[in-house]
Amino acid sequence: METQKTYTIGELARAFDVTTRTIRFYEDQGLLSPERRGQTRIYSTADRTTLKLILRGKRLGFSLAESRDLIRMYRPTEDNRDQLMALIGKINEKRAQLEQQLTDIRILQGELEDAEARARQAMENLENDHV
């Protein structure tokens, strides 16, 4: 009942469509620290979640350093007042950045919509000329 599910590096690689090299690289950069059975890495569900976070960050254009910060922001911390204040500051910086990205995306979506409409129109025109 307390058998926590674990993963090998190959399983995670297949699951998230990355190479094992990539996963080891993330560990090298201090983003992951799986258990070991002898030499072999054993990943917990927490490790799996961390990896998922990193890849989500990638999709949003974050560097690994940024993703590392984000992960640190999220996990519970017992700091002093100043550190907590600094943390809240960082969190709000990220939030502002995400707002900017939302704006950018919405504008781009509109433009792509336009572009598609024009392309379809161009096709219609072709049909007509053709007749």
Next chain:
Amino acid sequence: METQKTYTIGELARAFDVTTRTIRFYEDQGLLSPERRGQTRIYSTADRTTLKLILRGKRLGFSLAESRDLIRMYRPTEDNRDQLMALIGKINEKRAQLEQQLTDIRILQGELEDAEARARQAMENLENDHV
């Protein structure tokens, strides 16, 4: 009355907070092609818009190659049917990617909200222990 506004490379650099090196690099990569007066580059409002598009792409984590594609997608084209079909396909790929990014951002926003709440809670606890 037909005096189209133009810009020097330095003006654009200051306006968008990038270096002139960066702007020349984009030209080298085929993303910009400003007029020349002698040696000197003269940028039109269209060039300025293109630069803005590139930087917006950057904020969303796009490579320069992707931004170049996006710019091509947006500007009017007179292609044949197959090319138009391909274009529409690409546009929809990008649209799907943007949807994924929207989802990612919303989840992340929620998590940062949680993180901030926990940080504030931790601060309150400090105050109380302190008393």
Next chain:
DNA sequence: GGGGAAGTTTACGTTAACGTAAAGTGGCGG
């Protein structure tokens, strides 16, 4: 007309995020 300031080209340097290759270890089915 000397000297900044802003423009130019050319070219080598740098960082992030892996790719790729070599060489070795551990389990396991036939």
Next chain:
DNA sequence: CCGCCACTTTACGTTAACGTAAACTTCCCC
């Protein structure tokens, strides 16, 4: 026992996106 597969470490290679430095023209100002 052998070969294969998945794992490991070490280390050099690669690409994108610029940074940085050198050496040069052009324009403007006093």
